Amino acid sequence: MDPTDTDAHPIARGATAHADERLRTRAHTAAPAQRSASPASAGLLAHTGWVYWPLAFIARLPFAMMTVGVLMLVVSATHSVALGGATSAAVGIGVVIAGPVIGDLVDRHGQRLVLVPVGLANGILLALFPLIATEDRPAGVLLAAALAIGLTAPQASAMSRSRLLAIIGARVAPDRRARTTSRMMSYESAADETAFVIGPVLVGVFAALIAPWAPIAIAAALSLGFVTAFALHPTARTSPSGVDAIGTRAPIRDVLSTRILVLVGAASSVGLFFGTTLTSLTAFAQERGAEEQAGLLYGLLGVGSAVLALAVGLLPARFALRRRWIAFALVLTASAIGYATATTLSDVAVWLLVMGLGVGPTLVTLFSLAGERAPLGRTATTLTLLGSALTLAQALSSAFTGWIAQEFSTRAALTLPAMAAALALAFGVVNLVIERRARRTAV
Template identity: 65%
Template sequence: MTSPAPVKHRSLIHHTGAGYFPIAFVARLPFAMMTVGVLALVVAIRGSVALGGLTSAAVGLGVVLAGPVLGDLADRYGQRRVLVPVGLANGVLLAVFPLVVAASAPDGLLLATAVAIGVTGPQTAAMSRSRIMALIALRVAPERRERTFSRAMSYESAADETAFVIGPFVVGVLAALIAPWAPIVAAALLSFLFVTAFALHPTGRAVPARADRAAMAPARALLHPRLLVLVAAVFAVGLFFGSTLTSLTAFMEARGAPEAGALLYGVMGVGSAVLALAVAVLPARFTLRARLLTFAVILTASAAAYSAGGSVETVTVVLCLMGIGIGPSLVTLFSLAGARAPRGRTASTMTILSSALTLAQALSSAVTGAVAESVSVETALVFPALAAVLLLAMAGVNAAFANRWDGSAVPVGSHG
């Protein structure tokens, strides 16, 4: 099918339709809520932070097992055929999970159900990035593509950040106002309704229904070091998210209000999302590699301050500073991934990064929860700083080899 010719005066929203971005945003929430909701539900019902963290890690394991496979299937056969059955299955599993927890089922069954929730986790964020990149390539005039790409990736990362904020916030509010099972049931309803709506949205046609295998880069291209360093960096971001949320939960549990951990976590996310959107207005001469280094340094310094703990007020201030570092870092990583994605492997690249983020978040939740319960809360508070150091190390590797991987320094929106 012949693609429409680019129209210079038409914005990206003209090509997506006004309803696309709200639908795509809400469709992210089940994915953002399920890890936190599982953690909060198990802690509330079973009374164990360690078991809650382990169950959350099981969700992440399911995501990492299925994520790259779902991305490859979407690249080959189209997103609709993948997302519709996956979203429906995820909704069913989320709906029955509170029953499994409340029935005092064996830990093995609990963990198996959590893995299944992760396997069916709808990779909406990755699929949305793939659609937007395809639309920009097909329908935006060449001279406007670089700027449009930069703004679109900033929005997508800000949407992720906001979803990661609103998800835990909604979990905390529903758990506090209704019951610990309410957030999981809400996530199930959102998966049924909005993931299906996203899957069936006309923008899905921007990605070919069946990719030409000869036009696709080989799968081994996904193992190139210039992509692996981004996967490792996104993994570090996931470690940061998981350890921060779980250590905050433990921190507030020690003060008699464990449900407030998710609410306090939202303080960091608000600043993070705002800064993620602000990345779009940064000058092109501030290259992606320089941005990643700069914001990784900010994150490492603020995470070190967080590890000192202190009063709730002090931790809240430090969380705001951490948000300044983490939001732009995530934007930059996905922008680099979009520029470096092998031919025909955009959805695969994005799902691999999203899977790395979720797996790391879940694993760090398990480890941090176990440490908080068996060692001390103070020790658990150190883990976000360790994750930030890993991100800084990967930012350094990227800066050192970016010229070799991407050619000479190029402006943002290309390979920067």
Template identity: 65%
Template sequence: MTSIVDDRSLIQHTGWGYFPVAFVARLPFAMMVVGVLTLVASATGSVALAGLTSGVVGVGVVVAGPIIGDLVDRHGQRAVLVPVGLANGILLALFPVVVLAGMPEPLVLVAAALIGLSAPQAAALSRTRLVAIARDRVHGARRERTLSRVMSYESAADETAFVIGPVLVGVLAAFLAPWAPIAVAAALSFAFVTAFALHPTAALADGDPAVPTERAPWSAVLSRPVLILAAATFGVGLFFGSTLTSLTAFAQSAGDGEKAGLLYGLMGVGSAALALTVMLLPARFSLRARWLVFGGVLVASAAGYALSRDLPAVIVMLCLMGLGVGPTLVTLFSLAGQRSPVGRSASVMTLLGSSLTLAQALSSAVTGALAEATSAQVAMALPFIASVLVLVLGVANAAQTRRRR
């Protein structure tokens, strides 16, 4: 890409209208796993099939994510996102027809897989787009601070979308019909993913197509420094999925199953709020150290959550868990921005985003099965295990960084 650096801020480059479009473009991605789960469970009465179907969506996302990222790195966001967004909208619109028509289970699973394979990855590509603009268009004096703000905002936007998505699914399913969340997700994919793809910032991030772009080989994406971030993001996904599902089981055991989404929102709000404050942290508080500190907060609060026996204790621990997971996620994506090989930013960001989504789907299924087979209290230990994985990987990252020095 040709660098055209000037004194304008990031928002002056993007325009204020970019941010609402990019945020809403995330919602189909945030709604699809829970929406598929809700529709299949309602239509078939089989929780097992519903869990399997949502898991297949997650597998499709993780398979396609790096491929979409590679195509974006090669051909630009517009060339890839427009057909992907339209295809995803069509497949989402057809899915209720497949399910409600009583089609055979294998066909339902194939339809779910296609939804996952066509997931637009708007969150990862928004990160990639803003990072590219900050690096190539923003003056060096403000570039580092701008990059920090980008990662803080993007992680907060992700947290908010992951909270709003399931809540929106629940509201639409309860007040309209179980197929309504998928129909709305299809409409959002048609309208907002396409608008995101065609936004002028896509051209800013892609640069001049006539200028040859240096691109590292795909093997560079699979380097140890990048894979450790993908593994840690997978751990965060395990944490999210196991927390939501175990919290649902806890609320149901207390006779308040409908409150699970609201309770989960407490963690999401705290997480998003603290993610935004990460931009205020001093540069001497290194990313390596932040991973360890906030990972430690996550482990301690998840341990408290596992030991909680009543609703007030659960609420307190959820708020504390949000204080740990939000900054941890910001840190992981900030490191990903630093470690992305030349010309492979979209590949790295979609790899991390796919890892997060797959882990959420898998951990939701495993946690739900464990809660049914044992108890909600046993299932509430799984977020602690996931948080330990994130912290252990943080320790490994610190050791690896010291060795490289």
């Protein structure tokens, strides 16, 4: 997908007047020199440069690799799926604690001042984790180290969305903003899905070819190098911190509105789905003596997810976001039920591919709606809140699923993704009710 194609079909039609006001405010707060150097008639690529796109993509990989990498390293070192899931959960707890704080700091001070120290700290902590995990440390030490990794997770995907929204609002012509924003959101979600494909695959490949500690060490190098480079890229100057200067940044309580919290709940459901799928798959592969294949198999989930996320922009406008949410959550639920009945690795592989067809478009929908509904000056906060909710739910469900697999059975663990998918569907129904009430109130 070409992220600069501004004439493609929009993902989210009917952006609210509040969103338009937010974009206009960003345009007025942009530096005059920046606006004159980048004509509003130019496409998004003219304002970012080619280097930005691969840089922003690679900066996502440490985040995509750390949960799977921590889980597989701890399971390999301790032979305990339960402890591996708990350690992965500690990463998620750190993310959810620090994520909104990092987002708020970025909204206040810009991305450079925040992301540079965060990326460096995360890289150092990732580099130290294999030394801790392979030295027969107490479980408490492992959990504390994993928590620290989560606390410093840079969440480059949320930062990229926030940064590009600021660029669109400040430098793209008003009549092109809606389409450019929609196309950008579709690309960003597809990039996330692709990263979630490549991340687990890299974990599996490096663990199989080198050692279980290798994926975490490589994630550390990527965090130190590419997250720092992403933070220092010239586009970071366009972060919407100028909103604070005119005193119009929305209060934090606006981020906790019902219209946003339903998205947070749905993102948590998707995180539950990812976590239960990853850990149940790990337990399933371990039973069959193919533990090292879990990361590769998990990558199959992202194949269908990324492909369909890229295709979302081709869907007709009348297929509204609220209906897409429900439709694809239904696909996810049905395929997760099939996954629960699988008895061989080949069966699991097929169902993972089908499950991806549901989860990818669901994520596109959630982040597109989040971009529309984010309060003025709170874009980074809103997006990191969704990302943190997803990661926390993924980590906690990994721990719970590991306990279920160890204390009960792998078959019981395999049923949990279907429950998570059904919860995402339920939140989609709640969102539909909220939107209908809002329309009736507006009339």
